Amino acid sequence: MSSSYKTVKEYGEAEFVEKRSRFIGYCKPVKTEEDAIAFINEKKSKHWDATHNVYAYCIREGNIKRYSDDGEPQGTAGIPTLDVLQKSGVTDAVVVVTRYFGGILLGGGGLVRAYSHGAKIGMEAAKVVTMEESLICSVVCDYTRYGKLQSLIPECGGIIDDTQFTDCVEIKFHIREEMLGGLNKKIADATCGQVEVEVTDSKFFMNEC
Known part of the structure; x- marks a missing residue:
């Protein structure tokens, strides 16, 4: 499809x-x-x-x-x-x-x-809209890296869906597959390879643009 x-x-x-x-x-x-x-x-x-x-x-x-x-x-x-x-x-x-x-x-x-x-x-x-398939992802980081990742994800085309604060921070977001490589590289550079994106599923989201 x-x-x-x-x-x-x-x-x-x-x-x-x-x-x-x-x-x-x-x-x-x-x-x-x-x-x-x-x-x-x-x-x-x-x-x-x-x-x-x-x-x-x-x-x-x-x-x-x-x-x-x-x-x-x-x-x-x-x-x-x-x-x-x-x-x-x-x-x-x-x-x-x-x-x-x-x-x-x-x-x-x-x-x-x-x-x-x-x-x-x-x-x-x-109202006709376009639905685009995106990967459902999450990253887990400590509080010192949260601010940087929170800004990096939308800069690279991701849309943050939820953030959970416990002993660490988990950011849940979705992003088109072709944009994930660029985000992975920037996160690796920003965290010296300490934080990785986990892809959990894929789903169609409404393109509001």
Whole structure:
């Protein structure tokens, strides 16, 4: 799997009106197909009186992609909604676009544009972010070296997650794998080889930049 991927940060919704039809775009981060289906059913229950509740979702685990036109002409709703996710490179996300028909037919092309726009504004409201795989690390040092290491870690691209003070100091942090070599060298130089980084795991973290 890739060392980075795009998803959405949080729940988001947005709406617009096209020729008197009201479209509401919803988007939410999900990790499993069950989570996606639960969200879709929640919106279907909320908008039981809507003309259509079109949806699409992409899940990283198993590379799952699903969509539904929910009664709209084939190819005019579900596929355009899924395309918005795929062309943006967004995964682990579900989109529902609800439509209340306003009495004026939009035509095939109009439907494609409307559902694409509904998915896009819903996804943008949920805020697209990049998740990057980082190594989870720790260093243990005495109090005299704590100040130096506390500043070295962020200087070399690490992000401190926790610090524990007992008879010594343990700094827990995460850092991208390609940056670890530079940090190791600087820590070795600063501590005459007395302190070493221990790598305990890896995990995806949100890139806030």
